[in-house]
Amino acid sequence: MAVKGLGKPDQVYDGSKIRVGIIHARWNSVIIDALVKGAIERMASLGVNEKNIIVETVPGSYELPWGTKRFVDRQAKLGEPLDVVIPIGVLIKGSTMHFEYISDSTTHALMNLQEKVDMPVIFGLLTCMTEEQALARAGIDASHSMHNHGEDWGAAAVEMAVKFGK
Numbered sequence: 586m587a588v589k590g591l592g593k594p595d596q597v598y599d600g601s602k603i604r605v606g607i608i609h610a611r612w613n614s615v616i617i618d619a620l621v622k623g624a625i626e627r628m629a630s631l632g633v634n635e636k637n638i639i640v641e642t643v644p645g646s647y648e649l650p651w652g653t654k655r656f657v658d659r660q661a662k663l664g665e666p667l668d669v670v671i672p673i674g675v676l677i678k679g680s681t682m683h684f685e686y687i688s689d690s691t692t693h694a695l696m697n698l699q700e701k702v703d704m705p706v707i708f709g710l711l712t713c714m715t716e717e718q719a720l721a722r723a724g725i726d727a728s729h730s731m732h733n734h735g736e737d738w739g740a741a742a743v744e745m746a747v748k749f750g751k
């Protein structure tokens with residue numbers, strides 16, 4: 586019996602009135618592209634208009650917290666405020682402690698960012714020990730052993746924006 590993973594949503598949320606920002610790192614771009622695609626497709630299936638999905642990029646995951654804050658500010662200034670933002674990054678363990686420090690600091694910064702931007706910040710950071718783990722969580726490993734986690738992040742974004750929006 587599978588026990589891990591996201592449970593069924595309590596209801597289907599209508600995303601037709603929300604604007605979503607996706608800001609993604611450019612490291613490990615093959616995996617990033619699959620995650621972003623999964624998030625967009627799931628949000629479109631929940632009624633989010635593709636013109637209301639704004640995509641921005643930063644060099645790497647470490648830049649996600651600051652980039653997200655400035656992205657939210659910029660959209661507000663443009664008169665196109667976001668209702669929710671999904672930072673997406675893929676960290677893969679190398680031979681140094683770089684992975685641990687970026688994973689930990691970026692995770693805490695993204696969690697704390699929610700208060701500063703007063704909106705949901707969905708946690709789209711994959712922290713993987715191997716490339717194979719990352720490919721599996723983007724749904725693009727050879728055996729398609731897992732679903733694309735980007736889809737979960739898109740669904741979470743719609744639910745949080747609709748349920749707890751301002």
Ligand SMILES: O=Nc1c(NC[C@H](O)[C@H](O)[C@H](O)CO)[nH]c(=O)[nH]c1=O
Pocket residue numbers: 610611612613644645646647648674675676677678683684687
């Ligand atoms: O090192 N590995 C990774 C990485 N390093 C770059 C870092 O995020 C930042 O862009 C630079 O340090 C410059 O500030 N960024 C990732 O998204 N994934 C990795 O796996």
